Amino acid sequence: MAYMPRQAARRLNPERIVPGATRAVVVSRNYYDETAPESSGSETGRVARYARGGDYHDALSGVLAQLAEATVELGGPEASAKAFIDAGPVPERELAQRAGLGWIGKNTMLIDPRAGSFFFLGVVLTDVELAVDPPFETDRCGSCRLCLDACPTQAFPAERVLDARLCISYLTIEHRGDIDAGLAAQMGDWIFGCDVCQDVCPWNQKFAEGADDAHLQQDSELGALNLAALAEMSSEEFQRRFGWTALSRPGAAGMRRNAGIAQRNAEEHARCRT
Numbered sequence: 001m002a003y004m005p006r007q008a009a010r011r012l013n014p015e016r017i018v019p020g021a022t023r024a025v026v027v028s029r030n031y032y033d034e035t036a037p038e039s040s041g042s043e044t045g046r047v048a049r050y051a052r053g054g055d056y057h058d059a060l061s062g063v064l065a066q067l068a069e070a071t072v073e074l075g076g077p078e079a080s081a082k083a084f085i086d087a088g089p090v091p092e093r094e095l096a097q098r099a100g101l102g103w104i105g106k107n108t109m110l111i112d113p114r115a116g117s118f119f120f121l122g123v124v125l126t127d128v129e130l131a132v133d134p135p136f137e138t139d140r141c142g143s144c145r146l147c148l149d150a151c152p153t154q155a156f157p158a159e160r161v162l163d164a165r166l167c168i169s170y171l172t173i174e175h176r177g178d179i180d181a182g183l184a185a186q187m188g189d190w191i192f193g194c195d196v197c198q199d200v201c202p203w204n205q206k207f208a209e210g211a212d213d214a215h216l217q218q219d220s221e222l223g224a225l226n227l228a229a230l231a232e233m234s235s236e237e238f239q240r241r242f243g244w245t246a247l248s249r250p251g252a253a254g255m256r257r258n259a260g261i262a263q264r265n266a267e268e269h270a271r272c273r274t
């Protein structure tokens, strides 16, 4: 993620992303998939909920572009508006909190008090002087610290601080090459992303509801993928089977690596039980 420091100046000032922008319209889109099977046996690996379907960038960019067009219509012929989803320089969670959608939890997720945190954020930056909603000021985490304690790789050095180098999501999706053996041993059966710090959150346990969103084309098979098949899959077969999903980011080589780690963790787990 070398792009992060390069984009720091723009992240602090969205006007440097879209010249003249004074407003951010922030929207959330639920992806919670309550029916998806979870990997439980030693033969399958787990994919995080957000990725158990078509690539969300492709699925949601169309609706966000429509929102940008509608914003321009409100502003008149000189107005401009640009849509972003998961775009590096846009501080999406920070803007969502300022737009009143929820608070940033100790797990660094934006949490909506009516829905939990299993949703994507999208942003339209514009120079149209829209009315401004009040920010969400309260911290509803209270004394809870379930997410901090549950993280398999202890990736939170403090509340609301994530050391991305230790996060399974970073390791399985963004990291190229070998993964440190000590960290790999703590990754369990996660082969793409990780949901632990969200699954344990009481706000998700109480309020997360199934998305049933046709745009996201959820595929329940992606909840539990066969490790042996994945570890040996050719690049051509991988492209045919997963080319339309977010799994194409680490690609065939990255997913073969991840499957191999999960297989070794399952073998080690079985040895410890006997």
Ligand code: B12
Residues within 6 Å of the ligand: 001, 011, 012, 048, 049, 050, 085, 086, 087, 088, 089, 090, 091, 092, 093, 094, 104, 107, 108, 109, 110, 111, 117, 118, 119, 120, 121, 122, 160, 161, 162, 164, 167, 169, 170, 174, 192, 193, 194, 195, 197
């Ligand atoms: C890089 C990135 C990652 C990295 C690093 C994550 C991180 N915590 O920084 C990795 C690969 C690890 C990752 C993992 C995941 N990610 Co991610 N990721 C991003 C991305 C592209 C940039 C985040 C970023 O800028 N990080 C840098 C830090 C400094 O910023 P931040 O964490 O966003 O927010 C901090 C600031 O708001 C700061 N802050 C507080 N007060 C103030 C005041 C000011 C003035 C400022 C400037 C900042 C500030 O505190 C916050 C917490 O540290 C965003 C999309 C985007 N453009 O925002 C998605 C995004 C954050 N990811 C998302 C998701 C879904 C995930 C995963 C759940 C995926 C998964 N299941 O595996 C995990 C969750 C891990 C976790 N607990 O955060 C969603 C989150 C939705 C939500 N409800 O919050 C986003 C918004 C993408 C999207 N459009 O939906 N991600």
Ligand code: SF4
Residues within 6 Å of the ligand: 107, 150, 151, 152, 153, 154, 155, 156, 162, 166, 167, 168, 169, 193, 194, 195, 196, 197, 198
């Ligand atoms: S996504 Fe997983 S590894 Fe990353 S911080 Fe959350 S619990 Fe830890």
Ligand code: SF4
Residues within 6 Å of the ligand: 105, 106, 107, 108, 140, 141, 142, 144, 145, 146, 147, 148, 197, 200, 201, 202, 203
């Ligand atoms: S698990 Fe607890 S501390 Fe963590 S984000 Fe949820 S409410 Fe906050």
